[in-house]
Amino acid sequence: xxxxxxxxxxxxxxxxxxMYGKRIGCADVHFDLYxxxxxxxxxxxGSGKSTLLNCLAGHLVPDxxxxxxxxxxxxxxxxxxxxxxxxxxxxxxxxxxxxxxARDGLRMNxxxxxxxxxxLMAVGAxxxxxxxxxxxxxxxxxxxxxxxxxxxPTQFSGGMQQRLQIARNLVTGPRLxxxxxxxxxxxxxxxxxxxxxxxxxxxxxxLSAIIVTHDLAVVxxxxxxxxxxxxxxxVETGLTDQVLDDPQHAYTQLLxxxxxxx
Amino acid sequence: xxxxxENGPETATEMTDYNFAYLDEQTKRMxxxxxxxxxxxxxxxxxxxxxxxxxxxxxxxxGVQVSAATLTPEDTFKVIDQGADDTTNAVSIRKxxxxxxxxxxxxxxxxxxxxxxxxxxxxxxxxxxxxxxxxVPIPEPLRxxxxxxxxxxxxxxxxxxxxxxxxxxxxxxxxxAIATAYAYPVKVEGRYVMDPSPIPKFDxxxxxxxxxxxFGAGREQRxxxxxxxxxxxxxxxxxxxxxxxxxxxxxxxxxxxxxYLDEVIMDDSGTRMFVCSDTDYCASRRAAGxxxxxxxxxxxxxx
Amino acid sequence: xxxxxxxxxTFTLHNQGCVVIPVMQGATLxxxxxxxxxxxxxxxxxxxxxxxxxxxxxxxxxGRIVVDGVDxxxxxxxEILALRRETLGYVSQFLRVVPRVPTLxxxxxxxxxxxxxxxVARNRARALLTRLRIPERLWALSPTSFSGGEQQxxxxxxxxxxxxxxxLLDEPTASxxxxxxxxxLELIEEAxxxxxxxxxxxxxxxxxxxxxxxxxxxxxxxxxxx
Numbered sequence: 044x045x046x047x048x049x050x051x052x053x054x055x056x057x058x059x060x061x062m063y064g065k066r067i068g069c070a071d072v073h074f075d076l077y078x079x080x081x082x083x084x085x086x087x088x089g090s091g092k093s094t095l096l097n098c099l100a101g102h103l104v105p106d107x108x109x110x111x112x113x114x115x116x117x118x119x120x121x122x123x124x125x126x127x128x129x130x131x132x133x134x135x136x137x138x139x140x141x142x143x144x145a146r147d148g149l150r151m152n153x154x155x156x157x158x159x160x161x162x163l164m165a166v167g168a169x170x171x172x173x174x175x176x177x178x179x180x181x182x183x184x185x186x187x188x189x190x191x192x193x194x195x196p197t198q199f200s201g202g203m204q205q206r207l208q209i210a211r212n213l214v215t216g217p218r219l220x221x222x223x224x225x226x227x228x229x230x231x232x233x234x235x236x237x238x239x240x241x242x243x244x245x246x247x248x249x250l251s252a253i254i255v256t257h258d259l260a261v262v263x264x265x266x267x268x269x270x271x272x273x274x275x276x277x278v279e280t281g282l283t284d285q286v287l288d289d290p291q292h293a294y295t296q297l298l299x300x301x302x303x304x305x
Numbered sequence: 306x307x308x309x310x311e312n313g314p315e316t317a318t319e320m321t322d323y324n325f326a327y328l329d330e331q332t333k334r335m336x337x338x339x340x341x342x343x344x345x346x347x348x349x350x351x352x353x354x355x356x357x358x359x360x361x362x363x364x365x366x367x368g369v370q371v372s373a374a375t376l377t378p379e380d381t382f383k384v385i386d387q388g389a390d391d392t393t394n395a396v397s398i399r400k401x402x403x404x405x406x407x408x409x410x411x412x413x414x415x416x417x418x419x420x421x422x423x424x425x426x427x428x429x430x431x432x433x434x435x436x437x438x439x440x441v442p443i444p445e446p447l448r449x450x451x452x453x454x455x456x457x458x459x460x461x462x463x464x465x466x467x468x469x470x471x472x473x474x475x476x477x478x479x480x481x482a483i484a485t486a487y488a489y490p491v492k493v494e495g496r497y498v499m500d501p502s503p504i505p506k507f508d509x510x511x512x513x514x515x516x517x518x519x520f521g522a523g524r525e526q527r528x529x530x531x532x533x534x535x536x537x538x539x540x541x542x543x544x545x546x547x548x549x550x551x552x553x554x555x556x557x558x559x560x561x562x563x564x565y566l567d568e569v570i571m572d573d574s575g576t577r578m579f580v581c582s583d584t585d586y587c588a589s590r591r592a593a594g595x596x597x598x599x600x601x602x603x604x605x606x607x608x
Numbered sequence: 609x610x611x612x613x614x615x616x617x618t619f620t621l622h623n624q625g626c627v628v629i630p631v632m633q634g635a636t637l638x639x640x641x642x643x644x645x646x647x648x649x650x651x652x653x654x655x656x657x658x659x660x661x662x663x664x665x666x667x668x669x670x671g672r673i674v675v676d677g678v679d680x681x682x683x684x685x686x687e688i689l690a691l692r693r694e695t696l697g698y699v700s701q702f703l704r705v706v707p708r709v710p711t712l713x714x715x716x717x718x719x720x721x722x723x724x725x726x727x728v729a730r731n732r733a734r735a736l737l738t739r740l741r742i743p744e745r746l747w748a749l750s751p752t753s754f755s756g757g758e759q760q761x762x763x764x765x766x767x768x769x770x771x772x773x774x775x776l777l778d779e780p781t782a783s784x785x786x787x788x789x790x791x792x793l794e795l796i797e798e799a800x801x802x803x804x805x806x807x808x809x810x811x812x813x814x815x816x817x818x819x820x821x822x823x824x825x826x827x828x829x830x831x832x833x834x
Contacts, residue, residue, distance in 0.1 A: 077686050128463045135467075150450065150471070154478055157471050164474065165467025171477050171542040193478050235707040242706060246721060264706050268685045282664055282685045289666040293622030300623065 051113055053078045053219060053251050054099070059108035061098050067275035068094035072108070074270065074280065078218070081245055081252045083266030083283060085259060085298070091275035092255045093223060099253065100140050100221045101130045112137075112219070135165045139212035143224035145204035148211070149196045155182060155207055156192040162215045181210040185240060202233035206240065213244060220245075220252040226261055238264050259302055263287055271295045326373040326406040332356055336374035336528065340519055343530035348493030349461075350444050355526040365398055365423060366523030368440035372421045375436055375519065376402065381409045383417035388425040388565070388582035395423075414585050424487070426508040428564045428586040431516035433533055439502040441522035444529065446490045446500040466498050469540055477545055486550075492538045499529065501537075507551045507565045512537040554579045559590035560597035609774050609805035610662065612637040615671030615681075616831075617657055630831040631657055635671065637807075637824055641773070644796065644806040646820035649827040655809045658826055659776050662807065663698045664688040675774055693721055697772030699780050703751060703759045711737070711754075712747040715765045722770060729769070736765040739791055757783050768795050775799060777808035781815050793818055 052075035061068035069091035076082055084092045097103040099110055101122055110122045115137065122130055134140070142148035149158055159178040160168070168174050179189050185206035187199075196204050205225065212220065225241065226234040242265060245252060254265055262269055262283055269286040271279040271294065279292040290296045324330065332354075339353040358366040376382065382402050386395040390412040398421060399410050411417050414427045421438040431437060447457045450468050460468065469490050476484045489506035493499050501512055502520060512518070518531040531537065541547040555562040557578040564586055566579040578599055581587035615635040621627045632654045639645050647655040660666040662673055664680045673680040676695045678687055692698070697718075705714050712733050713720075719729035737747060740761040746754065751762045760783055767775070777796070781789045789812070796819045799806060810816040816823065 080686060080689075131463055131465065135465075153450070153471055154475060156478055157474050160474055161467055161471050164470040165465065169470070169541075169543050171474060172544050174474065175478070239706045239709050263704075267689050280685075281667070282688055284665050285667055288660070289619075291620070291667065296622050 051119070052076055053080075053113050054253075055109070055111040055119075056099065057109040057111065059095065059098050059105045059110060061094050061103055061105045067091065068103075069098065069272070069275045072277055074277075076219075076251055076253065078251055079249050080268065081250075081254065081266045082268045082270060083262030084253065084255045084270045084272060085257060085262055086272035087257060087298075090272040092272050094275070095272070096221055096223055096253065096255045100138065101134060102140075115218075135162055136215050137218050139217040139220040141205075141208055141212055141220065141222040141225050143227045145196065145201070145208045148208040149204060151196050154193045154195055155187065155199070158196065158207060158211045159214050162211065166215060177214060178210075181214050182207075184244070185210045186236075200233075202229055202237060205229065205233075205237060209237075209241070209244070213248065213250075216248065218251060220250050222252060222254040222256075224256050224258075225254065226258065227256070234261075241265060259287060259299065271298065323405050325378070326376050326402065326408075327358075328356065328370065328373045332370075333374040336370055339528040340371065340374065340530060343519070343528050344517070344532050346497075347531055347535045348491075348497030348499040348529060350527040350529045352526055353528050355523045358523065359401075360397070362524040363442065364394060365421070365440040367521030367525075367528070368421045368423070368438050368523075369398060369401070369521075370523060371438045371519050371521035371528060372398075372402065372419060373406075375419055375438065376406055376408055378406070378408060380418045381411050381416055382406075383411050383414065383420045384422075385420065385425060385427065385583070385585075386423045388427075388567075388586075389584045391584065412585050413589070414583075424503045424505075425565070425582060426504055426511045426514075428561075428581070428583045430511075431514050433515040435516040437514075437516050437518045439504075439518065439520045441500070441502045441520045441525075441527070444500055444520065444522040444525050444527040446488075446498050461497060464496070466492075469498050470542070473540060473542065473545075477542070483541065483545055483547070489547075490540050492540060493531065494536050495538075498540070499537075505551070505565055506539065506547070507549045509537070509539045509547070510549050552579050555597060556581045556587060556590075557597045557599040559587045559595045561587070561590055561595065609641050609643075609676060610637070610639040610807065611672070611674040612658075612662070613672045613674075615658070615661060615673060615829075616669045617654070617661060617666065618669045632826070632829045633831045635826070635829040639774075639805040639807055641803040641805050642800050644800055644808060644820050646816045646823040647807065647809050648816075648823050648825050649830075653825075653827045653830055655826050656778060658829075659698075659778055659807065659809065663692070663696065663776055693718075695772060696774045696776070697767050697770065698776045698778075699764055699767035700778050701760075701782065703763045705751060707752050708750050710748045711742065711751045711762055714751055714762060715769055718766060718770045732769055733765065736768060737762075739795075740765050741788060741791070757785070757788075760784060761788060764792055764795070768799070771799070771802060771804070773804055775804050775806045775808075777806065777810075779809050779811060781810065781812050789815065 054076040056072055056074050059072045060070050072095055086092045098105040105123060111119050112122050113119050156175055156178040159181050160174040163174050163177060179192055182192060187203060187206060196207055226237055256262060266283045269283040270277055273294045279286055279295045286295060287299055290299050336353055339351040343351045356370060358369055360366060384395040384399045386392040402408055403410055414429045419436045423440045445457055447460060447468055450472055451457050473483050487505050488500055488503040489509055491499050491501055513534060515533050517533060520529045539547040552566040552568060556564060556566060558580050561581055564581045564583060567582045569578050569580055571578060613636050616633040617631050619629045635658055649655055657666060661668045668681045675691060678691050680688060712730055715733035715736060716729040719732060742758060742761055751759050764780055780792050793815055
């Protein structure tokens, strides 16, 4: 549950580079993520943070570099070169991806229960009662009432949709969660509730997570570590509070000093 | 039956303006290759270059092309539409091949060597010297949940079939039981999930049979196939097992209690009767002396 | 427990003409188990800066800051995080929490993170909140809506929830009434008694007299203007 349970990193990123033609998406990114660690990636739009996230999650193929993931059996595999079936299997089991827009991560024409149950059925669950009970349990964990289990996401508020997306992703007990602006577009009050929920789940499940956001308040509350990107390059990394309170790089200082005080 | 030798145009008896069975030989060869590939990979949807046929899409253009590529002058051809030989669709297709191929036609299941069907499997068990050709509107079983063809092809190739059970899950959560009554998805030989065309799920157990089964989707340009006796399992949940259901009544004409029934509304006051959807099966039972509740009153041709 | 040697700190303001401001140099200090050292010096002399460097919140420009064998200046983030989780506690002047989280859970969190059973952690939190006179009716509410003094006490309760072997206290008694001030000093004395190494900033001289074994004037480490 606590980091340090295994000795090696869960994810090792080595020189990951992705180009859009001649334009840099992200360049030569290195880092290790250990079990239980939550890392934030911040930067403005176009800084390459989403490109990097998609390279790590297997949605984009990097032009260079390795993304080494420690499988459940302890073997370390490069997810860039592994076979597609294996990578997609990871995507349904050990990995989770929370999209900024819930409708990108949900099946809008399928009930909440079906949305949560899909990953279970994808890995072979064939007992309706069991799948439904698990779905109800997860809806409860993300604070959605059992009575809504047969409702479709279209009938849910934005915050509920986002919580449903999280339940759908976490039901198979993943070890690594990728989040792309998980609180983007939500009301501030809804954001707080979601952040609290995510923090609790990360702690209880011992999740490792990589969170891409431009919201510094979000990373301060969620992330242990921070990576600051600009023009596809990593310009600064470190402990979240250290990077935010004592930024070293010119760009980070600008970023931090640009936040409006409430 | 299926004869890969080329049938020269001279074999067409009446319509010398057309090649035998309407399609040109190159097209038939292309379709036959697709059929053979389909038989080699049971349940796999083989793309083929579907031709314009002299009938609208949705009227069986896929089945007609498969039949055209399958028929030989010696074949005896039968067409059924929802089990009946005498509906517009069945009559038109039968006439089409009478004129363009000059093949013998029949309404008797046992006498036919090639049977084209829409939405039913004949009640009488088929033999290994028979071919059943299905008309398929939408060949992709995953389509209603996943609109992207690129994605569904990938799901098939990687055997990612969780989504199929999501559909069944939704059925149960909404209706308390698997409400899918037709086009009920099956898994073929433990590999491909397949849409058996909109046959009632009552027919699903019959998919494991002695005859070759060919499926043609004209608009969607796909052919797939089941070789004789290949394993076809209807998807279900452990606690909601598959049931091959039918109306709980015997046929009012022939008294059969083992055949799939159509419900027929008789008058404005809601009187109804159940009759075999397979007209040949019903007729041959009555000819053999079986009588249902209303069979004595009804005269032939009433249904 | 805490060994500080030759620590310097500069701030480089890239966006204001790359001004480099040296704020500390040559800071050297050692705190043993059970020891409490008070930092003194005029406002702006760098007391909080030094404390933040020990916690890893500020990056030291040079020198060594070794806490329980970990050099905070060089250690990778996850080692510092582990140190903060298990060894090094910090009571800052500001409470920073996720809005909406109940006070009881805010206080129990350092224990929950260590994997302590939720009920055990909450019981410990209840005991501390009771000692610090936070009325029970407030426990289920988020401390974000509390008064400054209440927030300060919640912050202290949180800082003392886990028996950290090393503690950093930034003005723990400021804005507290006499009774609560006394409770906080008791907590500090108890921590010393169990062997915690403590570095504190106390403007309250009487409090400093009572708990500190010695004081260090950080003005001595202020760089001479070039």
